[in-house]
Amino acid sequence: MLSSPTGSAERTGDVILAAEGLTKEFRGFAAVRDVNLKVHAGSIHALIGPNGAGKTTVFNLLTRFMPATRGRILYRGQDIGRTGPAKVARQGLVRSFQISAVFPHLTVLDNVRVALQRPRHLATQWWRPLSTLRSLDDRAMELLTAVQLADKADLTAGELSYGRKRALELATTLALDPQVLLLDEPMAGMGHEDIHHVADLIRQVAKGRTVLMVEHNLNVVSQLCDTITVLARGEILAEGTYTQVSADPQVREAYMGSEDDDD
Amino acid sequence: MSIATSTPLKTANDALGIGHLVGRALIVLALLALIAAPLAVYPVFLIKILCFALFAAAFNLLVGYVGLLSFGHAAFFGGAAYITAHTVKEWGFTPELGILAGVAFAATLGLVMGFLAIRRQGIYFAMVTLALSQMVYFVFLQAPFTHSEDGIQSVPQGLLFGIIDLSKPLPLYYTVLGAFLLGMVLIWRVVNSPFGNILAAIRENEPRAISLGYEVNRYKLAAFVISAALAGLAGAVKAIAFQLASLVDVTWQMSGEVILMTLLGGIGTLLGPVVGAALVTAMEHYFAATSIPAPVLIGGCFVACVMLFRRGIVGEIRHRLKARSSR
Numbered sequence: 001m002l003s004s005p006t007g008s009a010e011r012t013g014d015v016i017l018a019a020e021g022l023t024k025e026f027r028g029f030a031a032v033r034d035v036n037l038k039v040h041a042g043s044i045h046a047l048i049g050p051n052g053a054g055k056t057t058v059f060n061l062l063t064r065f066m067p068a069t070r071g072r073i074l075y076r077g078q079d080i081g082r083t084g085p086a087k088v089a090r091q092g093l094v095r096s097f098q099i100s101a102v103f104p105h106l107t108v109l110d111n112v113r114v115a116l117q118r119p120r121h122l123a124t125q126w127w128r129p130l131s132t133l134r135s136l137d138d139r140a141m142e143l144l145t146a147v148q149l150a151d152k153a154d155l156t157a158g159e160l161s162y163g164r165k166r167a168l169e170l171a172t173t174l175a176l177d178p179q180v181l182l183l184d185e186p187m188a189g190m191g192h193e194d195i196h197h198v199a200d201l202i203r204q205v206a207k208g209r210t211v212l213m214v215e216h217n218l219n220v221v222s223q224l225c226d227t228i229t230v231l232a233r234g235e236i237l238a239e240g241t242y243t244q245v246s247a248d249p250q251v252r253e254a255y256m257g258s259e260d261d262d263d
Numbered sequence: 264m265s266i267a268t269s270t271p272l273k274t275a276n277d278a279l280g281i282g283h284l285v286g287r288a289l290i291v292l293a294l295l296a297l298i299a300a301p302l303a304v305y306p307v308f309l310i311k312i313l314c315f316a317l318f319a320a321a322f323n324l325l326v327g328y329v330g331l332l333s334f335g336h337a338a339f340f341g342g343a344a345y346i347t348a349h350t351v352k353e354w355g356f357t358p359e360l361g362i363l364a365g366v367a368f369a370a371t372l373g374l375v376m377g378f379l380a381i382r383r384q385g386i387y388f389a390m391v392t393l394a395l396s397q398m399v400y401f402v403f404l405q406a407p408f409t410h411s412e413d414g415i416q417s418v419p420q421g422l423l424f425g426i427i428d429l430s431k432p433l434p435l436y437y438t439v440l441g442a443f444l445l446g447m448v449l450i451w452r453v454v455n456s457p458f459g460n461i462l463a464a465i466r467e468n469e470p471r472a473i474s475l476g477y478e479v480n481r482y483k484l485a486a487f488v489i490s491a492a493l494a495g496l497a498g499a500v501k502a503i504a505f506q507l508a509s510l511v512d513v514t515w516q517m518s519g520e521v522i523l524m525t526l527l528g529g530i531g532t533l534l535g536p537v538v539g540a541a542l543v544t545a546m547e548h549y550f551a552a553t554s555i556p557a558p559v560l561i562g563g564c565f566v567a568c569v570m571l572f573r574r575g576i577v578g579e580i581r582h583r584l585k586a587r588s589s590r
Contacts, residue, residue, distance in 0.1 A: 063474070089476035101474070103467040114464040115475045117457055123477070126458035126489070133457055176475060 163194030327531030335396030341513030343495030369495020377487030414509030529575025
């Protein structure tokens with residue numbers, strides 16, 4: 001149901017997304033400083049770090065929602081440092097947002113259809129009736145079924161619970177058939193049950209794709225992610241597997257006090 | 264999948280948010296009323312209402328369905344009126360060609376103004392459109408062909424398509440009605456189309472639309488041009504109907520008036536702007552003859568509307584009907 005993306009030139013293990021000397025300064029204050037990051041195709045890569053470490057800024061830079069002050073971003077070997085955010089998304093590098101990003105007044109089905117419209121060339125026809133979009137319903141329902149939202153298709157997205165909104169967002173993102181998914185705190189504000197559910201979902205969608213995620217819940221990170229990059233005060237502190245990273249004294253120091261907050 | 268094919272297409276843009284059959288019956292009734300209206304009401308007054316209703320509906324396409332508040336729509340309305348009046352009077356264009364020229368001008372102006380304005384958001388977008396429309400106003404004030412304060416007067420009405428005599432009130436009324444309906448159908452189509460669905464998504468959550476790969480500025484610009492062209496259609500038709508193009512129609516007060524009409528009737532509803540335009544035009548018309556100053560009354564009415572029913576008249580009716588049906 002969640003078919004792997006098509007046309008991927010990268011083999012598992014190749015670097016699909018890389019940042020070189022990535023820096024973002026806000027009026028002289030460096031929110032992100034000289035970040036070098038390599039995300040390998042087919043992996044689930046976590047970006048963790050205390051509040052204010054610059055994780056979301058890195059996301060904004062990588063997806064071109066924010067221009068970098070310095071540094072290069074290479075996606076599938078190409079420099080995307082001058083590419084617009086919408087074009088980056090069309091090339092298969094698709095992000096989610098920290099605050100759940102649904103279209104609240106559209107129906108659940110419509111939310112997914114909006115994502116399907118552009119790849120299926122049904123986005124600019126102002127002269128055709130809305131019923132033209134019915135041709136997208138089968139695929140939309142497939143995606144909704146995969147995230148267990150099929151029975152909620154006719155509800156307004158704003159009516160969904162928080163966890164279900166995140167699931168809807170994932171279905172919408174998957175509609176683009178992305179190569180690389182950047183998930184910004186997919187578990188934030190979720191209860192235990194939802195966390196398990198979404199973790200399963202991510203594991204499922206990660207097959208044949210690459211996932212880079214910002215996440216606070218270290219428990220989830222330890223179970224889900226192959227590589228972990230720890231960011232603190234805008235700089236990379238450590239990188240490796242969960243065991244390697246958690247043994248690092250610098251990481252322990254940076255995380256002191258906050259590790260207990262995450263179950 | 265069987266669920267999918269039986270899923271009704273729900274849209275947030277249902278004309279009134281009421282049932283399909285009832286809605287259709289109402290539309291037919293409204294059409295009949297519009298056709299029969301000149302029997303009961305002075306046609307010239309109706310023509311004025313229709314022109315402003317189309318203008319407001321065009322404006323609402325942008326503010327209600329894309330979430331862009333333009334404070335410069337008079338430039339398209341009044342600008343098209345000037346171009347139509349000039350081409351018909353001085354260049355001998357037929358009415359249909361003159362109207363076409365006016366619409367083309369408004370669309371082109373919309374492309375330029377939209378291109379410059381959509382880079383900004385919220386209040387800044389409104390300010391840019393205001394500033395640009397003031398520049399357009401200044402050009403029309405200074406350009407010799409507009410005869411500045413006098414305006415372009417006694418525009419010949421001529422024969423539409425060579426047969427319909429527009430100097431007679433009834434043919435003129437039905438011609439204006441035709442243009443109005445054409446505009447309304449077009450707006451309805453745009454709103455309820457694949458393109459309209461993307462506009463709704465952009466209005467709801469712009470960053471998300473970008474992250475789904477949409478070049479949102481192109482969609483906004485397209486909507487801006489359509490809105491400008493339709494506002495131009497309203498102005499062009501008005502110039503033919505009243506044989507006049509004047510500075511009043513390009514002033515910022517006119518841009519303000521169309522905002523007021525739309526707010527009063529209900530932003531983001533198909534019929535709201537029509538109701539708002541009818542109400543404001545009617546108030547201006549009836550209080551013009553009395554000693555009561557119309558602007559004060561309209562202002563009072565506007566304040567009352569904003570305080571009592573923020574959604575506007577049609578918006579409030581729709582909301583109540585929805586609340587009742589979901590109970």
